[in-house]
Amino acid sequence: MSDKLIQIETPFVFNGENQREFDALIGRYPVKEAAMLPTLHLAQRQVGYITPAVMKYVAEQLEVSVMKVKDVVTFYPMFFEEPVGEYVIRVCHTLPCALRDCKGVLDHLKAKLDTDVASETNLAKGTTPDGKFTLMKVECLASCDVAPVIMVNGDLHKNLTSEKVDEILNDLSEK
Amino acid sequence: MVQERRILYEHLDVPDINTFDVFRQYDGYTRFEKAIAEYQPDDIAKMVMDSGLKGRGGAGFSTGLKWSFVPRDIKPCYLCCNADESEPGTFSNRYVLEKNPHLLIEGILICCYAMGIETTYVYIRGEFTLGKEMLDAAIKEAYEKGYLGKDIRGTGLNVDIYTHPGAGAYICGEETGLIESLEGKRGQPRNKPPFPAVEGVFGKPTVVQNVETLCNLPFIVGNGVEWYTQMGPTYADTRSDPPTPDPNTGTKLYCISGDVNEPGVYELDLGLTCSELIEVAGGLRGEEVKAVIPGGSSAPILTHYELDTRLDFTSLTLAKSMLGSGGIIVMNETRNIVDCLLNIMKFYAHESCGQCTPCRWGTPWVRDIVQRIADGNGRKSTMTRPKFGVAENGRWGDTGETEEIYEDLDLLESVANNIANVDTMTWNTICVFGIAVSWPAVSYMRKFRPEFEAAIREGELVTLPVAEATVPPEENYAYQQRFVPKEFADL
Known part of the structure; x- marks a missing residue:
């Protein structure tokens, strides 16, 4: 250090x-x-x-x-000491989201982005090679009524399904 | 069926209520104007005391009492608004910030007037990007309209509000952790005393209040104490002689999530039962209620035997649980309690701030034990021991039977109870995070012990039917001191 x-x-x-x-x-x-x-x-x-x-x-x-x-x-987990992708995708995996199958959303994202989940000490692990996305798991995002949720940079996406995840990723890839 | 009573949330869905002009059309800031025109600061403090308002953040401490601890001769005094809503299952503050931020500003103004405070910091979760944006815009508008800043409405009152973003640490929702974080340090809680009311942020007296608590103030001032105390039950605290009233007044923003058909925030009078709330939220999704977490993930779990428990501060404390932040998570018969506990323990192991040794090492240890059980590697002894329970004479003791020894369950209880002991309510840590860990760990294990035993015995997660998975109250020593409170009016 x-x-x-x-x-x-x-x-x-x-x-x-x-x-x-x-x-x-x-x-x-x-x-x-x-x-x-x-x-x-x-x-x-x-x-x-x-x-x-x-x-x-x-x-x-x-x-x-x-x-x-x-x-x-x-x-503080929100400060990064390593480079991250242009879009940081935070997947909530605390109990209320877990009861609404956040694991399915996470697995789908992993498959789609072809990357692992970043850990706090190894952000590169969850970052796509083109440097566009970083995938990470986070604790409760205080949106349990619309679970499962993900947060892409500052934007919250609610009531996710595989189709909705695809839409979000398509929108982001086109930008 | 119990009806919703929308007070804080009444105008939440009005389009553009986040703008000053629309908020003004719906009586916005008139309560504050009434406060400065008709009442002295001490009158407001007395009204809040008489209203019986309890802090909505988690501890449920009387707001009026908290204010009375603040020394009036030390200046400056600060107000910290706690908008670091991170308790799993809680999401009511986010809607206030995103949709009706002026209501919070009005509440802050009333609190500042009552306490002679000139500077307020709103500590807002780092993840609440939209909420912070909306609140910042509303604050800017309030400055322009002359409701914030110097000499507000010609009364000589000066109030500044600043938003302060957090950065993703759960522990900063604890009031002293919040204060440390606000001072630009690691958010590690402080020892109490000195309490923040005496020595808080920057070493000065500080009032720390939750968003929901502050949002109640305009309505207490606007409609009067009598109107406010009609809502919700008032119990008699029989520990003192004569009994003192224990108010659970006002409405609560109940956040309900998990296995219900219409999850969301419901504003209801305090004191409705668990099953009534599930009905209000569109009923259960599934066949049967297996368990209910009544106050955010830190609260001890309730079983299907306890669905008649009233969801208010006093009743839940007597049921050996807590209302906490009012985040209710419902689980149906398909859920495995071991799996749910594992999820929660991963959360706490991640969020422990690392300051106190029992918590820093204890939380990952508890998580690892639960993980081991969930993976099917839970440990069980080949020996047996005498079984304790309700003996023939009706008292707790040796029942004369023998039981098998599940080493990992004994270890789980021992480690959790050494972070914080749930029976004696003493914790070996600086803040109450310790008890927030051991409460779920011990209560899930005691109340759903058959499911834990089955996982160890079978070597894999087994989801038992509700009736088999739950320990009946009479056999469970977590229930031993439980009694139902009497209404004050009944005495």
Whole structure:
């Protein structure tokens, strides 16, 4: 890990829009460190995942140590430390979805995308070779009434069947 | 049949209710205006206390009482709105955020006025992209219309609301975990005391309230305490002499999912029974109810013997379960309880924050034991031992019979009870996550023991018929102290 932190290839800075958002964020809290989560979300939106350069930059901006940023990044499952596909497909597999056959949806996605399911330490395992999709299992997405559900980036898809999954994948492939 | 009583959800399906103008047409912000025009802050706090409103997030703690712990002389004081809805089976807050965010803002304004709070953080789940978008838009509109910001409506009241996104950690729904996360750290819960009401976010007094709790405030202020307390039962707490009233007032957003025909959110008065709720939700999908989880996956399971249990805070506590967040999951006769427990234990093993050793190591251990049983490798001893149960004299003790020893079931109970002991209600962890793990683990195992034994004996998952899979209440020591509460009016 220490090697990763030292090997900073391309330095990171916020682009204009994100810089403006960050400036607005920082004024909301009495201490700068509190802006950690929204700042990391901004950075991840810009580069796709949290690189060592991002951690260093965020640490400087929030006036904390790089280790503290790393500490936070490793705790929260929504922050990625490896590159992910353009579309991250999150499949809910907690009890209410399991009662409505989320396993069928997951198996169908696995077959369609011809990939395995990503684990938190190995995102590449669930990413398609063309870098378009990453397939991962997540815990409850708070949509149990319309189970089974998947979330593609920010969009929730409800009451899934194999046909609906095909439609969603077709739409995404055409984009 | 029990009728829905829509109060929080009344205008949920009105088109464009998320915009200020439409919300305004449906009495939007008039309750807040009434509060600042007619009442002093202390009056509002008293109204909330008298209304008997209990926190809807999970613990069911009296909101008025929580407010009374906040020292009034330490400023600034913060309000944290908990919109980190991640308990499996719960999804009512998401609809409020996505469809009617102004109602939440009005609730926040009333709370801020009552408590003299100027800054509110809405901690919203990272996965609620749409919900955050809608709430952000509504907040922006409220600022433009002069209902947020400095000197609101010329009263000198200043309130700012900021949304703060989470990042997918279940534990951040625990109030002190939420506070840590809000401060930009790992969301690991803090020891209590000091309670957040005294020392919360940034070391200042903090009120942490669930979305649903805050959404109740406009209606309490708008329609009065008397109107509010008519809904739901009030019990007598006979532990004190004379008995004190134990209110379960108001409506609850019951989220029902699993094996019912019309899963969804139903707003009903507190205190209806389990079977009534299943009927409201379009009836059971399947032949027979096998089990019901009454309050999110953390709550101890109810069997078909307990379907007459009333779904309110007091009744479920007395039934050794909890209403929690009101996420009801129904399972029919085709479900295997071992399999269901495995799913839930995988969830907890994944979500343990890793701060306390019993939980960090205990949750994966429990998961592994259940996995082993489900895989057909559960361990059973060749020896027998005396059986304990209700003896001839009617008391708990040696029945004179012998029983087989299922080592893995003993181990499961022992490990779970050492994370948090469900019988004594003491936990060896900082937060209540520990009890949220051992409650399902122990209750599923005790109440559906035949199914666990069958899986170990047969070497594969066996789904038994409902009557055979369930341990009758009189043979199950989880039920021993169960009694049905009396209505306050009956005394």
